[in-house]
Amino acid sequence: MTTSSSERGVSLGMPELPAPAYPDDVRARLEADARDVIARYPDSRSALLPLLHLVQSEEGHVTRTGMRFCADMLDLTTAEVTAVATFYTMYRRRPSGDYQVGVCTNTLCAVMGGDAIFETLQEHLGVGNGETTDDGKVTLEHIECNAACDFAPVVMVNWEFFDNQTPGSAKHLVDDLRAGRPVQPTRGARLCTFKETARMLAGFPDERPGAVEEGGSAGPASLVGLRLARGEAAPARVVHPRAQEPQDTPSAGQAEEEGE
Amino acid sequence: MTVTPELKDTSPEKLLAPVLSAFWDEDRSWSMDVYRRHEGYEGLRKALAMSPDDVIAYVKDSGLRGRGGAGFPTGMKWQFIPQGDGKPHYLVVNADESEPGTCKDIPLLFANPHSLIEGMVIACYAIRSSHAFIYLRGEVVPVLRRLHEAVREAYAAGYLGENILGSGLNLHLTVHAGAGAYICGEETALLDSLEGRRGQPRLRPPFPAVEGLYACPTVVNNVESIASVPAILKNGKDWFRSMGSEKSPGFTLYSLSGHVATPGQYEAPLGITLRQLLDMSGGMRSGHRLKFWTPGGSSTPMFTDEHLDVPLDYEGVGAAGSMLGTKALQCFDETTCVVRAVTRWTEFYAHESCGKCTPCREGTYWLVQLLRDIEAGKGTMSDLDKLADIADNINGKSFCALGDGAASPIFSSLKYFRGEYEQHITGRGCPFDPAKSTAWADRPEVNA
Numbered sequence: 001m002t003t004s005s006s007e008r009g010v011s012l013g014m015p016e017l018p019a020p021a022y023p024d025d026v027r028a029r030l031e032a033d034a035r036d037v038i039a040r041y042p043d044s045r046s047a048l049l050p051l052l053h054l055v056q057s058e059e060g061h062v063t064r065t066g067m068r069f070c071a072d073m074l075d076l077t078t079a080e081v082t083a084v085a086t087f088y089t090m091y092r093r094r095p096s097g098d099y100q101v102g103v104c105t106n107t108l109c110a111v112m113g114g115d116a117i118f119e120t121l122q123e124h125l126g127v128g129n130g131e132t133t134d135d136g137k138v139t140l141e142h143i144e145c146n147a148a149c150d151f152a153p154v155v156m157v158n159w160e161f162f163d164n165q166t167p168g169s170a171k172h173l174v175d176d177l178r179a180g181r182p183v184q185p186t187r188g189a190r191l192c193t194f195k196e197t198a199r200m201l202a203g204f205p206d207e208r209p210g211a212v213e214e215g216g217s218a219g220p221a222s223l224v225g226l227r228l229a230r231g232e233a234a235p236a237r238v239v240h241p242r243a244q245e246p247q248d249t250p251s252a253g254q255a256e257e258e259g260e
Numbered sequence: 261m262t263v264t265p266e267l268k269d270t271s272p273e274k275l276l277a278p279v280l281s282a283f284w285d286e287d288r289s290w291s292m293d294v295y296r297r298h299e300g301y302e303g304l305r306k307a308l309a310m311s312p313d314d315v316i317a318y319v320k321d322s323g324l325r326g327r328g329g330a331g332f333p334t335g336m337k338w339q340f341i342p343q344g345d346g347k348p349h350y351l352v353v354n355a356d357e358s359e360p361g362t363c364k365d366i367p368l369l370f371a372n373p374h375s376l377i378e379g380m381v382i383a384c385y386a387i388r389s390s391h392a393f394i395y396l397r398g399e400v401v402p403v404l405r406r407l408h409e410a411v412r413e414a415y416a417a418g419y420l421g422e423n424i425l426g427s428g429l430n431l432h433l434t435v436h437a438g439a440g441a442y443i444c445g446e447e448t449a450l451l452d453s454l455e456g457r458r459g460q461p462r463l464r465p466p467f468p469a470v471e472g473l474y475a476c477p478t479v480v481n482n483v484e485s486i487a488s489v490p491a492i493l494k495n496g497k498d499w500f501r502s503m504g505s506e507k508s509p510g511f512t513l514y515s516l517s518g519h520v521a522t523p524g525q526y527e528a529p530l531g532i533t534l535r536q537l538l539d540m541s542g543g544m545r546s547g548h549r550l551k552f553w554t555p556g557g558s559s560t561p562m563f564t565d566e567h568l569d570v571p572l573d574y575e576g577v578g579a580a581g582s583m584l585g586t587k588a589l590q591c592f593d594e595t596t597c598v599v600r601a602v603t604r605w606t607e608f609y610a611h612e613s614c615g616k617c618t619p620c621r622e623g624t625y626w627l628v629q630l631l632r633d634i635e636a637g638k639g640t641m642s643d644l645d646k647l648a649d650i651a652d653n654i655n656g657k658s659f660c661a662l663g664d665g666a667a668s669p670i671f672s673s674l675k676y677f678r679g680e681y682e683q684h685i686t687g688r689g690c691p692f693d694p695a696k697s698t699a700w701a702d703r704p705e706v707n708a
Contacts, residue, residue, distance in 0.1 A: 048456030087458040088439035107604040113698035145360040149517035188402030205408040217289035218371040224524030229276035
């Protein structure tokens with residue numbers, strides 16, 4: 001109760017001025033994209049989530065200018081847009097890095113090593129949850145279950161999968177990202193920047209030649225049942241090549257361990 | 261009760277039944293060419309030769325039930341759509357796979373997106389819809405990329421667009437990426453989100469079949485449910501019913517994860533057991549024992565090694581006190597602290613509670629406070645009753661199923677592992693070493 005309102009960042013004086021508009025050329029370009037998005041829906045308001053992804057692809061986070069743009073395009077109030085933008089975790093509300101590194105710390109990944117990976121990266125990068133390295137390259141976050149539990153522990157970079165990680169492989173990964181070395185996800189295409197990812201989320205397909213087929217048809221864990229059904233032996237447990245450790249191949253005859 | 265003679269044979273060739281996953285290992289399995297080589301879009305041709313009502317009846321007769329958790333009969337959902345009402349009808353596919361432990365729809369869409377698109381065209385023909393949506397969670401860009409491409413291919417080949425295969429059916433398909441909110445997997449919250457609002461569940465009735473998207477009749481189906489439809493049309497309902505049991509017919513994807521030797525996707529007739537899956541796949545990791553597991557994600561009450569022979573179908577799991585859910589078989593061995601596991605799940609529910617109703621918003625908050633104290637050795641014995649009491653005040657009293665899901669791990673872990681909670685309290689701390697649970701715990705060469 002001892003801090004003044006200005007110290008808490010609350011202004012009791014003049015209300016905040018309306019957000020500045022985009023420069024004319026940016027606005028013209030975004031408007032064309034926005035009309036494309038709106039045309040996909042029977043009701044224009046349905047375009048709000050994609051449009052928030054679109055403005056995020058312009059500036060790397062959702063700014064007041066971006067929200068004003070969405071409101072203008074959809075004939076909503078900025079309050080209505082803000083209410084939606086603040087509900088969803090994928091919309092960033094402050095400037096962040098080119099690469100969002102998300103470590104899954106939901107129960108299964110956490111237990112399998114996600115907690116250790118997240119601690120290691122915080123120490124290694126010197127940043128906490130949601131913070132960005134000084135060079136503006138990496139924003140570290142812990143994330144919830146990303147539907148890849150059979151590849152645990154999982155790290156996502158700009159929402160691309162880096163499966164079967166260890167603290168060591170995750171350190172290599174962020175070092176490579178910061179040094180600008182090429183980094184290949186374990187499933188899916190070459191990494192692009194956070195802004196380029198946001199544009200795909202707005203509904204604009206990846207235009208890079210070959211991107212769709214990169215990463216193969218399915219990850220190794222996705223195929224184990226199929227291989228067994230064909231009478232083939234279970235494949236070796238897959239470890240990300242960055243880990244550079246011998247592969248731990250489960251041999252036959254471990255079947256009796258399951259809790260009798 | 262559902263163990264058929266074939267299932268007593270322990271060979272994986274007999275026990276497993278890859279249908280949706282049958283060609284995931286082929287080069288470009290996600291493409292139209294490969295899909296068609298495997299008789300893709302043949303189910304659609306058969307459907308278009310029938311009347312829409314007959315397609316609904318056929319899917320209903322097949323016995324296909326929802327694969328997203330609740331197990332509601334798919335054909336019945338379609339039948340609820342009022343016909344001749346003059347309103348637009350919509351199909352919305354729930355691809356917001358976010359339930360902790362669940363990882364089946366994402367690999368399915370990555371490797372075989374056309375099975376979903378074909379199923380959607382069939383469903384839209386049946387319910388007389390000319391606009392369908394895929395609501396994909398935003399955090400899976402590799403899948404989004406392939407869905408964009410698959411939809412483009414389907415338009416180019418005439419499976420989407422105007423007058424599909426000369427049938428007079430017009431259908432537009434929109435791929436919509438979400439923005440990070442577990443609650444949007446709840447079907448009415450998903451509809452609000454798709455309308456450009458905060459994802460909060462709606463009061464029912466009216467049900468989506470009457471007033472769904474834009475207050476028009478809407479079917480909301482899980483990815484795997486719709487993707488299973490083309491195979492049923494193509495191979496016949498009797499073929500489908502030859503697998504599984506009378507009330508739980510067909511095949512499904514089981515996702516094995518955690519401290520097992522071979523985590524991954526196993527497509528099998530409904531009713532297989534965890535023991536059979538572990539026996540064929542190398543069991544738990546070497547030198548360890550199963551301690552607890554979930555049959556269908558964190559929202560389904562956990563099981564222990566007593567439940568290895570429970571048939572994994574809707575009735576079998578229900579009779580054993582849990583739910584088949586999403587068939588996310590998360591297995592934890594004896595190195596895992598159950599209090600830590602439940603605390604983390606509860607933190608998830610508290611984070612993802614949309615805030616609309618008090619029992620869930622406040623209840624999950626207080627559960628987290630109590631659990632963190634207990635895990636840190638600062639709890640008291642009366643906290644255990646308080647935990648159960650708060651969970652009871654959420655379960656069945658919250659606005660949607662998220663609250664019920666939050667209560668499940670609390671109730672079930674107290675039921676099977678109350679002694680372990682007490683150990684944290686009397687021993688003033690957690691008796692487990694988290695380093696022993698990691699994937700590399702038995703591989704000392706890994707630099708942890």
